[in-house]
Amino acid sequence: MPENMLQGLPAPITSPPSREELAGRLTNVxxxxxxxxxxxxxxxxxxxxxxxxxxxxxxxxxPFLLVIPCEGVPVMVAPLLETSHVRARxxxxxxxxxxxxxxxxxxxxxFDVYGALFKDASSRVGVESALPIGIAERTPGTRVVVxxxxxxxxxxxxxxxxxxxxxxxxxxxxxxxxxxxxxxGVAEGAIYSSVSQLMMGRILADIPDANTMVCSxxxxxxxxxxxxxxxxxxxxxxxxxxxxxxxxxxxxxxxxYGVELERTFFLGTVPDWAHEPFNAMLEARALAFELARPGxxxxxxxxxxxxxxxxxxxxxxxxxxxxxxxxxxxHEAPYVALGDDxxxxxxxxxxxxxxxxxxxxxxFRHSDTVLITDSACVSLTEAPDQLExxxxxx
Amino acid sequence: MPENMLQGLPAPITSPPSREELAGRLTNVxxxxxxxxxxxxxxxxxxxxxxxxxxxxxxxxxPFLLVIPCEGVPVMVAPLLETSHVRARxxxxxxxxxxxxxxxxxxxxxFDVYGALFKDASSRVGVESALPIGIAERTPGTRVVVxxxxxxxxxxxxxxxxxxxxxxxxxxxxxxxxxxxxxxGVAEGAIYSSVSQLMMGRILADIPDANTMVCSxxxxxxxxxxxxxxxxxxxxxxxxxxxxxxxxxxxxxxxxYGVELERTFFLGTVPDWAHEPFNAMLEARALAFELARPGxxxxxxxxxxxxxxxxxxxxxxxxxxxxxxxxxxxHEAPYVALGDDxxxxxxxxxxxxxxxxxxxxxxFRHSDTVLITDSACVSLTEAPDQLExxxxxx
Numbered sequence: 001m002p003e004n005m006l007q008g009l010p011a012p013i014t015s016p017p018s019r020e021e022l023a024g025r026l027t028n029v030x031x032x033x034x035x036x037x038x039x040x041x042x043x044x045x046x047x048x049x050x051x052x053x054x055x056x057x058x059x060x061x062x063p064f065l066l067v068i069p070c071e072g073v074p075v076m077v078a079p080l081l082e083t084s085h086v087r088a089r090x091x092x093x094x095x096x097x098x099x100x101x102x103x104x105x106x107x108x109x110x111f112d113v114y115g116a117l118f119k120d121a122s123s124r125v126g127v128e129s130a131l132p133i134g135i136a137e138r139t140p141g142t143r144v145v146v147x148x149x150x151x152x153x154x155x156x157x158x159x160x161x162x163x164x165x166x167x168x169x170x171x172x173x174x175x176x177x178x179x180x181x182x183x184x185g186v187a188e189g190a191i192y193s194s195v196s197q198l199m200m201g202r203i204l205a206d207i208p209d210a211n212t213m214v215c216s217x218x219x220x221x222x223x224x225x226x227x228x229x230x231x232x233x234x235x236x237x238x239x240x241x242x243x244x245x246x247x248x249x250x251x252x253x254x255x256x257y258g259v260e261l262e263r264t265f266f267l268g269t270v271p272d273w274a275h276e277p278f279n280a281m282l283e284a285r286a287l288a289f290e291l292a293r294p295g296x297x298x299x300x301x302x303x304x305x306x307x308x309x310x311x312x313x314x315x316x317x318x319x320x321x322x323x324x325x326x327x328x329x330x331h332e333a334p335y336v337a338l339g340d341d342x343x344x345x346x347x348x349x350x351x352x353x354x355x356x357x358x359x360x361x362x363x364f365r366h367s368d369t370v371l372i373t374d375s376a377c378v379s380l381t382e383a384p385d386q387l388e389x390x391x392x393x394x
Numbered sequence: 395m396p397e398n399m400l401q402g403l404p405a406p407i408t409s410p411p412s413r414e415e416l417a418g419r420l421t422n423v424x425x426x427x428x429x430x431x432x433x434x435x436x437x438x439x440x441x442x443x444x445x446x447x448x449x450x451x452x453x454x455x456x457p458f459l460l461v462i463p464c465e466g467v468p469v470m471v472a473p474l475l476e477t478s479h480v481r482a483r484x485x486x487x488x489x490x491x492x493x494x495x496x497x498x499x500x501x502x503x504x505f506d507v508y509g510a511l512f513k514d515a516s517s518r519v520g521v522e523s524a525l526p527i528g529i530a531e532r533t534p535g536t537r538v539v540v541x542x543x544x545x546x547x548x549x550x551x552x553x554x555x556x557x558x559x560x561x562x563x564x565x566x567x568x569x570x571x572x573x574x575x576x577x578x579g580v581a582e583g584a585i586y587s588s589v590s591q592l593m594m595g596r597i598l599a600d601i602p603d604a605n606t607m608v609c610s611x612x613x614x615x616x617x618x619x620x621x622x623x624x625x626x627x628x629x630x631x632x633x634x635x636x637x638x639x640x641x642x643x644x645x646x647x648x649x650x651y652g653v654e655l656e657r658t659f660f661l662g663t664v665p666d667w668a669h670e671p672f673n674a675m676l677e678a679r680a681l682a683f684e685l686a687r688p689g690x691x692x693x694x695x696x697x698x699x700x701x702x703x704x705x706x707x708x709x710x711x712x713x714x715x716x717x718x719x720x721x722x723x724x725h726e727a728p729y730v731a732l733g734d735d736x737x738x739x740x741x742x743x744x745x746x747x748x749x750x751x752x753x754x755x756x757x758f759r760h761s762d763t764v765l766i767t768d769s770a771c772v773s774l775t776e777a778p779d780q781l782e783x784x785x786x787x788x
Contacts, residue, residue: 060725061718081714084753085626101715103733129528133539136527145527189598204583208631232479237602320475321495324455331454339497359478 009378012169013162014206014255017054021159022092025052026074028152033070033126040118041068041126041148044135047328048128048149050256054091056213057082062102063110063135067117077114089211111138153327154334156347160257160327161371164349166206167254168369168380171261174199174219175250175383182221182240182248184267184394189236195219195250203254210255214328217252227264227363230319230355242394243269245278245362251330258330260351261381262367268394270387274364277356278387280312281364284354285385288322288336292352292370292377298340305354306338314356323351326369348372352379403772404765406563407556408600408649411448415553416486419446420468422546427464427520434512435462435520435542438529441722442522442543444650448485450607451476456496457504457529461511471508483605505532547721548728550741554651554721555765558743560600561648562763562774565655568593568613569644569777576615576634576642578661578788583630589613589644597648604649608722611646621658621757624713624749636788637663639672639756645724652724654745655775656761662788664781668758671750672781674706675758678748679779682716682730686746686764686771692734699748700732708750717745720763742766746773 029052033041043049043066050056052074057064064086065077075095078086083098097117100108115138118125123141126148136143156164174195181194199217203210223240226232227247240246244266251260264278284305291301302322309318321337326349334342336350344350353367368379384390423446427435437443437460444450446468451458458480459471469489472480477492491511494502509532512519517535520542530537550558568589575588593611597604617634620626621641634640638660645654658672678699685695696716703712715731720743728736730744738744747761762773778784 061727061729079714082625084623088623088626101731101733103729103731105732109733127527130526132524133521133527133530133537134523136530137539143527145531204630209629211627212630213627229478229482231476232482233605233607235603236598236606320473333455335455335497337495337497338499339495339503 009380010158010161010165012166013159014166017091017159019092021157022052022054024157025152026068026092029068029149030070032148032152033068036126036144036146036148037124038126038144039070039123039141042066042131042139043068043128043149044132045128045130045149050214051149051153051328052092053089053094055086055089056211056256058213065110065114065135067097067114075117077110077117079110114138115140150333153332154325154348155345156327156349161347161349163254163257164259164327164369164371165380167252167257167259168261170199170202170217170252170254171250171259171369172382173202174217174252175248175261175263175381178219178221178248178250179263179265179383179392182246182265182267182392184240184242186240187236188221188223188234188238188240191240192218192220192236199252203252207255214253214256217254219250220248222247222249222363224362228357228359228361230357230363230365240267242267243271245274245364247363247365253330256328258326258328259369259381260326260330260367261369261383262353262365263383263385263390264364264366265390265392267392270391274362275387276312277314277317277358277364280309280314281354281356281366282385283312284308285352285366288352288354289370289377292336292344292350292372293375294344294346294372296344298334298336298342298344299338302337309354309356317356317358319357320355322354325350344372346372346374403774404552404555404559406560407553408560411485411553413486415551416446416448418551419546420462420486423462423543424464426542426545427462430520430538430540430542431518432520432538433464433517433535436460436525436533437462437522437543438526439522439524439543442547444608445543445547445722446486447488449480449483450605450650452607459504459508459529461508469511471504471511473504508532509534544727547726548719548742549739550721550743555741555743557648557651558653558721558763558765559774561646561651561653562655564593564596564611564646564648565644565653565763566776567596568611568646569642569655569657569775572613572615572642572644573657573659573777573786576640576659576661576786578634578636580634581630582615582617582628582632582634585634586612586614586630593646597646601649608647608650611648613644614642616641616643616757618756622751622753622755624751624757624759634661636661637665639668639758641757641759647724650722652720652722653763653775654720654724654761655763655777656747656759657777657779657784658758658760659784659786661786664785668756669781670706671708671711671752671758674703674708675748675750675760676779677706678702679746679760682746682748683764683771686730686738686744686766687769688738688740688766690738692728692730692736692738693732696731703748703750711750711752713751714749716748719744738766740766740768
């Protein structure tokens with residue numbers, strides 16, 4: 001089981017990243033570029049650009065491209081319209097390559113400005129696997145598809161951990177509220193509105209100048225009619241029901257740092273059939289917490305958890321892996337999944353959320369945001385996990 | 395100037411698309427595939443998948459891929475976790491190719507399932523320019539980068555126009571509220587919260603089972619301190635100021651259909667220097683409305699508008715094109731921009747929003763959502779546009 005959240009956790013951080021923090025991230029990227037013998041690395045993924053610069057953007061037709069040389073200062077390719085926006089948000093050294101507009105007259109398009117940044121056609125240029133092919137085709141030199149920034153993001157810095165600790169306080173608060181107001185007949189929309197507003201209010205109290213482009217806070221419940229279908233988004237008119245299983249999903253991106261907290265719960269009564277899968281889910285979760293420590297192979301954790309669930313007779317009721325990484329986003333590498341044969345390391349951040357699902361009957365899943373420590377793991381989120389505490393008044 | 399919005403507009407629609415509507419969109423795509431001699435077309439862009447299926451997803455590490463044959467039913471490549479979600483939302487015929495998880499054991503990954511769908515290695519396969527290179531590299535056959543679905547989306551169906559007419563009613567309502575409550579000292583967050591809630595409430599009253607994954611409604615104001623920087627997102631603690639120019643941005647995606655409405659306005663007093671650029675912006679806007687009709691070349695409209703602004707002495711104060719297309723998203727082709735040499739056609743939907751910006755002093759821009767009719771254009775959004783009506787009490 002998780003260590004107590006109140007002991008020995010890193011302190012929450014709400015301040016923006018220092019120049020040194022961002023310079024350290026760039027240094028890690030450039031070290032990997034050196035190992036891979038790359039002259040340049042191109043980042044298009046807005047999450048990776050945010051990670052290195054503190055500038056957040058939505059992807060639309062005007063591309064932002066961060067061109068990182070193997071040494072020295074990255075160049076931001078951005079439209080004229082956005083240059084002052086980038087300057088206002090970036091907290092690192094940047095050079096700028098500004099293009100006219102999208103589209104633009106001949107010779108003034110993004111690809112004209114972008115292509116001119118690569119010294120010669122023999123450069124080795126690393127690109128993300130997420131790079132759109134329309135941009136890849138405009139990239140000079142020898143292209144190497146490699147997710148260097150994503151790899152650097154796997155292990156969190158102390159600053160990042162402090163931000164995620166704070167974000168987990170927000171979802172912990174939101175989840176308390178959710179359990180307090182979730183009663184039969186209450187509409188999804190009322191829960192969503194109340195929980196989300198509480199969390200956004202706290203975010204803005206703690207970080208008055210939070211960048212709303214990387215802020216969101218959602219508190220939702222999958223009532224029993226859809227809790228078997230973990231990614232079907234509830235409609236806001238859905239009422240909560242007597243009994244269960246209900247599954248809550250409380251997620252937030254708090255000024256750029258994403259976390260989650262989820263619980264399986266019941267209103268008034270627990271159907272007889274639900275006890276056994278609930279307990280199986282609890283056991284699977286406890287096993288995952290026990291196994292999640294430095295040196296553990298991710299696929300082996302998922303294998304062991306699936307085996308345990310299968311021994312309970314629910315092997316064909318599994319829809320997804322045991323967990324996934326978090327950090328800036330609420331969903332990123334590494335994956336606690338068959339097929340991810342990497343090892344856990346200290347300062348990785350993952351969800352632990354094995355689930356069991358019965359079509360048209362309901363689903364069973366708790367999820368926490370969990371930090372890998374030097375020797376074990378600790379949950380940064382906190383909510384009741386036992387059936388008696390999760391059987392609420394009806 | 396725009397025709398009166400109350401006369402002769404298509405009726406608003408709030409119902410989901412019929413199977414016939416979606417079948418017609420697919421027919422248009424397959425006709426273009428035939429012309430381009432493609433055996434398959436692959437769609438990854440969630441907007442395009444939504445357009446053809448009514449299923450909306452967020453892009454994360456588990457890819458959804460719609461593989462469209464030149465004849466017959468498309469195949470949705472989706473993770474096991476999401477198959478029932480897709481089935482619950484899709485409103486068209488689909489076949490399914492389900493993969494285990496991301497990542498997955500050898501032989502069970504998305505690319506194993508995906509690659510097997512292409513009959514032989516000699517297929518000609520069309521892909522979107524937005525397709526990630528990591529997916530493009532796993533696509534068999536001869537790849538042709540061509541944005542067929544984006545092209546089909548350029549001209550709206552009567553159903554789509556009805557949805558956008560409804561969405562424009564929502565932002566028109568939100569903008570009325572914004573002008574009513576925007577006074578010096580009021581915080582951005584109070585305006586945002588009030589306007590957004592009003593619009594979301596109306597959306598849910600009109601469409602109780604709206605898909606929240608494609609619903610958003612935002613009402614914001616760029617106060618004079620940042621109105622020169624049109625894409626710098628305000629922080630929620632920013633207070634409104636005496637004078638101006640303030641610039642409002644009210645945008646919504648209403649159960650899948652995106653529109654916008656923006657105004658330049660003043661609180662209490664209009665600074666002397668602001669009259670001339672405000673009038674220049676109004677003239678530029680009137681010219682764009684006059685030129686926006688079937689057969690007009692988009693780049694020529696932008697050229698004429700830029701020329702007019704330059705004649706006023708503000709040629710170096712332009713940061714962006716005259717407008718952009720809308721439809722499902724609030725930002726898509728075609729572009730009213732130098733470099734887009736396509737012609738406007740009836741049933742296209744664009745913004746008209748020429749802007750003039752003075753660093754550290756402020757910006758001037760109105761934006762409306764405008765439908766191209768058989769002979770002219772008509773604004774689907776409605777708000778005051780004259781200085782006297784946009785000088786509010788302080």
